[in-house]
Amino acid sequence: MSVPLPIFIAVPLVAAFVLPVFGRKGKDAATILANLATISLLVLAIATIGQSAVYEVGKWSIPLGINLVLDGLSSLLLLIVSVVSAASMLFSARYMEQYTAKSKYLSLFMLMVAGMNGLVLSGDIFNLFVFLEIASLASYALVGFGCEHEELEASFKYMVLGSIASTFILFAIALVYGNTGALNMAYVSKAIQGSGLNASLGFALALFIVGFGLKAALVPFHAWLPDAHPSAPAPISAMLSGVLIKTLGVYALARVIFNIFGVSVSIGWLLIVLGILSMVAGAFMAIGQWDLKRLMAYSSISQIGYVVLGIGLGGLIIATGGNVAWASLAILGGLFHLVNHAVFKSLLFLTSGSVEMSTGTRQLKELGGLVTKMPVTRATCTIASASIVGIPPFSGFWSKLILVWAAIQAGFYWIAAIIVFISLCTLIMYLKVQRYVFLGELPENLQHIKESKGTMIIAMVFLACLCVLMGLLVIVPSLKANILEPAVKVLTDGLLYSANLIGT
Amino acid sequence: MPYALCFLLFMVGLYCTVVKKNIVKIVIGLAIMEYAVNLFLIMLGYRTGGTAPIIDKTYLEPGTGQIAASFVNSAVDPLPQALVLTAIVIALGSLALMVSMCIRIYEKYGTLDITQIRRLKG
Numbered sequence: 001m002s003v004p005l006p007i008f009i010a011v012p013l014v015a016a017f018v019l020p021v022f023g024r025k026g027k028d029a030a031t032i033l034a035n036l037a038t039i040s041l042l043v044l045a046i047a048t049i050g051q052s053a054v055y056e057v058g059k060w061s062i063p064l065g066i067n068l069v070l071d072g073l074s075s076l077l078l079l080i081v082s083v084v085s086a087a088s089m090l091f092s093a094r095y096m097e098q099y100t101a102k103s104k105y106l107s108l109f110m111l112m113v114a115g116m117n118g119l120v121l122s123g124d125i126f127n128l129f130v131f132l133e134i135a136s137l138a139s140y141a142l143v144g145f146g147c148e149h150e151e152l153e154a155s156f157k158y159m160v161l162g163s164i165a166s167t168f169i170l171f172a173i174a175l176v177y178g179n180t181g182a183l184n185m186a187y188v189s190k191a192i193q194g195s196g197l198n199a200s201l202g203f204a205l206a207l208f209i210v211g212f213g214l215k216a217a218l219v220p221f222h223a224w225l226p227d228a229h230p231s232a233p234a235p236i237s238a239m240l241s242g243v244l245i246k247t248l249g250v251y252a253l254a255r256v257i258f259n260i261f262g263v264s265v266s267i268g269w270l271l272i273v274l275g276i277l278s279m280v281a282g283a284f285m286a287i288g289q290w291d292l293k294r295l296m297a298y299s300s301i302s303q304i305g306y307v308v309l310g311i312g313l314g315g316l317i318i319a320t321g322g323n324v325a326w327a328s329l330a331i332l333g334g335l336f337h338l339v340n341h342a343v344f345k346s347l348l349f350l351t352s353g354s355v356e357m358s359t360g361t362r363q364l365k366e367l368g369g370l371v372t373k374m375p376v377t378r379a380t381c382t383i384a385s386a387s388i389v390g391i392p393p394f395s396g397f398w399s400k401l402i403l404v405w406a407a408i409q410a411g412f413y414w415i416a417a418i419i420v421f422i423s424l425c426t427l428i429m430y431l432k433v434q435r436y437v438f439l440g441e442l443p444e445n446l447q448h449i450k451e452s453k454g455t456m457i458i459a460m461v462f463l464a465c466l467c468v469l470m471g472l473l474v475i476v477p478s479l480k481a482n483i484l485e486p487a488v489k490v491l492t493d494g495l496l497y498s499a500n501l502i503g504t
Numbered sequence: 505m506p507y508a509l510c511f512l513l514f515m516v517g518l519y520c521t522v523v524k525k526n527i528v529k530i531v532i533g534l535a536i537m538e539y540a541v542n543l544f545l546i547m548l549g550y551r552t553g554g555t556a557p558i559i560d561k562t563y564l565e566p567g568t569g570q571i572a573a574s575f576v577n578s579a580v581d582p583l584p585q586a587l588v589l590t591a592i593v594i595a596l597g598s599l600a601l602m603v604s605m606c607i608r609i610y611e612k613y614g615t616l617d618i619t620q621i622r623r624l625k626g
Contacts, residue, residue, distance in 0.1 A: 126587055133594045140601060144608075152609050153621050159602055160530055164521065166598075167537045170591060171514070174541060177584070178548045227624045 072486025165214035216249020230293035234353020242346030271312025278305030310334020333402035369442030395470035549581030
């Protein structure tokens with residue numbers, strides 16, 4: 001069955017505008033409706049696995065109108081967005097009861113989902129910018145949703161840096177349009193292949209890298225993330241760290257570099273350097289944190305470095321004319337780590353929300369001994385930690401193994417060494433979480449706390465099951481061939497993107 | 505030359521955003537950056553002495569119904585204008601959000617000075 005592509009944008013967008021109507025009295029109905037919307041999006045995303053399609057909006061043929069393109073990479077990202085948003089929405093159903101204006105929250109949440117779905121499906125570079133702004137604006141508002149001192153400050157900081165990034169991206173789009181006379185990605189790519197990279201296109205590429213790098217929080221541009229992600233309500237932290245920085249940052253960066261401009265040796269090295277900087281700096285700063293969510297936010301920077309490193313390594317191997325098999329292996333590692341990180345980091349943020357809701361604090365030094373009080377939270381948090389560290393049966397192990405293997409095969413032994421070393425640092429920070437939150441003495445004032453209930457538990461257990469089972473994505477050949485390999489092929493094919501879409 | 509001035513405007517906005525301490529001035533700087541990019545987009549499609557890209561009877565070749573070459577050579581490019589309209593609407597939304605955030609920050613902190621709004625660190 002082929003799914004009409006605009007439905008991925010229409011369902012959340014309609015939900016976003018209907019939900020505020022319910023107001024305060026109908027918030028239970030609004031919650032049920034929002035959950036139905038995210039779950040139906042998940043079903044639709046599963047139905048699109050392995051398909052590719054092009055949809056022309058308003059029946060305008062391609063160079064004139066906007067088109068939506070579903071290929072391997074888009075469908076992988078759609079799937080992750082739907083999984084994480086379904087789990088976060090389920091978690092919010094109970095968690096957001098402590099905030100006022102729940103239906104406004106649900107509406108902003110759906111708006112963010114609409115922006116991300118639109119961004120990954122868009123085949124038009126300006127349309128991509130519009131959806132990027134929809135998702136960003138919703139996320140600025142959601143970060144400041146609590147309206148307390150810290151939230152407002154974090155939100156403002158995020159908004160200033162995010163707006164600078166958006167302006168850079170718009171400027172780059174203007175330069176690209178001025179040079180190629182096209183906005184459709186396939187036509188832009190064809191024009192760039194015809195004319196080569198001149199100075200102003202090079203400047204546009206630099207602006208794209210800075211803009212999307214800011215959105216992805218790669219290390220020289222990461223300053224907003226450790227403030228913004230902890231300040232948001234827990235399900236939103238899960239969405240931001242889990243999928244927003246990946247769709248707005250990594251996906252858009254990979255799409256622009258690989259499919260529009262084409263990889264070169266210098267761009268490959270640039271991505272590798274950005275990736276390694278993020279991995280090392282993020283991990284070192286995370287170890288020193290005493291705030292649970294802040295620690296996780298720094299660890300997000302570190303883990304996003306793995307993804308960019310994998311993609312950059314693949315790009316470098318392609319650009320130097322190396323063995324395509326190793327290039328695809330490196331990109332497979334990067335993309336698989338992206339999927340894994342989306343699941344285990346959103347789970348970690350949900351467990352942190354569960355801890356914060358029960359105890360009222362997220363300072364590691366004030367917590368302790370929750371293992372008896374909150375067994376389910378503890379179990380899911382341990383699974384997610386084991387997964388992010390890379391302990392064998394869990395998902396994180398497989399993606400790190402693939403990355404190390406690809407680096408060794410391509411001859412970059414030092415990169416493999418760094419990957420293993422940063423895994424060790426990750427182990428230290430999550431041992432710290434386990435030690436200070438769940439083990440040790442139970443403080444006096446936390447004697448009467450209760451385990452979270454209802455939908456919060458369901459959401460956490462759902463993601464924990466995925467953490468355990470996701471290794472199957474690379475072990476079972478049919479799953480690998482349907483979900484991950486088409487996405488890898490989109491990137492290794494590179495500039496063939498335009499030829500596939502519009503013919504030569 | 506106009507492009508250089510446009511880039512200068514962009515840099516003025518970026519300077520204002522990065523250097524100024526008052527959060528309202530930071531918002532103004534962001535708005536200036538946004539306007540510089542919009543101006544750049546408009547200039548991409550502009551032609552000195554061009555006409556509006558609207559076809560009326562005088563631009564049709566007599567008899568054939570084809571568009572005259574003179575129209576194609578003189579009309580400005582309408583697409584950047586459509587893009588700028590979209591970009592202005594987006595900028596308006598983000599400006600409104602930013603200003604309302606400034607109001608909330610002023611209510612909570614009692615100041616607009618960014619150096620005193622520092623509860624988050626580490």
